[in-house]
Amino acid sequence: MDLHSGACFWPLVNGLGLVVPPLDRDLACDVAVIGAGITGALLADAMTRAGLSVAALDRRDVGEGSTAASTALLMYDIDTPLHRLRERIGRADAERAYAIGVESTRGLSRLCAELGVECAEPGSIYFVRDDERVDDLRAEFAARREAGLEVEWADRARLESEWGVRAAGGIVSASAAEADPFHLCHALLRRAIGAGAAVHDRTTVTEIEVLDGGVALHTDRGPRVRARWVAHATGFEAAASLPRGVVDLVSTYALATEPTAPAPGRWADRRMLWEMADPYLYLRWRGDRLIAGGADVPFRNERLRDRLIGAKAASILKDLGALLPGVALETAFAWTGTFGATRDGLGYIGAPQGRERELFALGFGGNGITFSHAASAMLTDHVLGRANADARLFRFGR
Incomplete structure (x- = not known):
């Protein structure tokens, strides 16, 4: 393959x-x-x-x-939100799975430091775009607080004023890193x-x-x-x-923009973004470029997957424009890969x-x-x- x-x-x-x-x-x-x-x-x-x-x-x-x-967002977030994972496997095991993610994120940062590999720890925002999803995100915020994770709530106004992000709500976390995989x-x-x-x-x-x-x-x-x-x-x-x-194969798409910058006075910490949705949008900075991905579809074959690169990159760029109205966006590189998803x-x-x-x-x-x-x-x-x-x-x- x-x-x-x-x-x-x-x-x-x-x-x-x-x-x-x-x-x-x-x-x-x-x-x-x-x-x-x-x-x-x-x-x-x-x-x-x-x-x-x-x-x-x-x-x-x-x-x-x-x-x-890989877009190499080194985050503890799991594709299944914590409050739903607790329902599937029990609270103690779900919280431990998330804690392992925190420990691994820190461990990867240490490895990068030992090896002289570029790595940043800007933190992350787990967000929803629409008001009807806010209650679900608040349930996730409560579950993470109960698990002892270091998180803060960001409402629509804070997301706009601090990061220039147009979304309905977000969970702000310090435990996240990004690297060159x-x-x-x-x-x-x-x-x-x-x-x-x-x-x-x-x-x-x-x-x-x-x-x-x-x-x-x-x-x-x-x-x-x-x-x-x-x-x-x-x-x-x-x-x-x-x-x-055991696993369902998924075609996922990603792009890197031409050099750009956040809106003036916004996004000084360069936090990564991960959407609570299925499929979800995710993005990070790498220098003066944004790297973003999403638009996942079930994998059928490589030929069909590859044929969709242009359309999927355009879709991701459109979503980025709606999420980040103050950022000039133009695709420089686009690619696709086959990844996998599990039930939990x-x-x-x-x-x-x-x-x-x-x-x-x-x-x-x-x-x-x-x-x-x-x-x-x-x-x-x-x-x-x-x-x-x-x-x-x-x-x-x-």
Whole structure:
């Protein structure tokens, strides 16, 4: 599957990044990671720092899958609002899922600081456009306050005066960050390689052979990788190997504007915006450009998805114009990607029943990178035989 098409912003602004060779010899390691995007990079980095030997393989160039299409809003928000998630899985578990998001957002910010990767922590606004949605948003605000999250309420007048945002209401949060996912992916892989990891791209895993006490990965290049565990970090491509109903594939669209600026006297903190809707609009600043996305539709095939880029970019730009009437907007780059959604908005982390040597780090949803950060800790604990109380929230078969 081609996970994206169009003019993805991050590879364009970064240029050629980390260059690694294809697999050219047999390897043996503790953990073989399939996928060398941001999720695979987080796994490789965490596991090597824990003293495990790791080999990561990707059929593309590193970071050129979903990572290249990500808008990288690092937020604790889950696609299912907290007050609704409490109804689905119980208050304690729902609040813990949101707390994990806060911890992961902070953890990602620390990683960026360690690695010298550009990262900002401007905070966020979770908003509704229409008055009829305000009561629902107030219920979400109450649930977040009850969970101990640091949030404030912003009414229509405050949204307009402080940020120049034309919306009916918003939840203002300090716990949110934004980064360059392509740069972060490459920096993590460089550190993992420096700690002894083997990373090879342009190498396709064609078969996973289960052995006594481990696995063998066969590749299109010929050499094999023997490992005690295999960790799938292929994102939405992994859906083909999972039971039906685990994830629904979605075509999503994004754009980056030409250089612009907020209305005079507005939006000094450059907060990110995320709409409480389905599908939802989301946006962030990157320097003097806005990066925005949304207009999701169910994925049918790549050809249909790609054909809609122009129309969907125009729709997103129109929505931005209504939301931000004081900002001059013109599309510079537009792209599309295939992502996934789950029934409860949570990712899947761990081993499916009957596949004990196969671990999955699937951060589905709008905050997939924060789930991937959580997965790097959970799967490292799993391989090392350490208990992790949070793993059950993301288990298969839940």
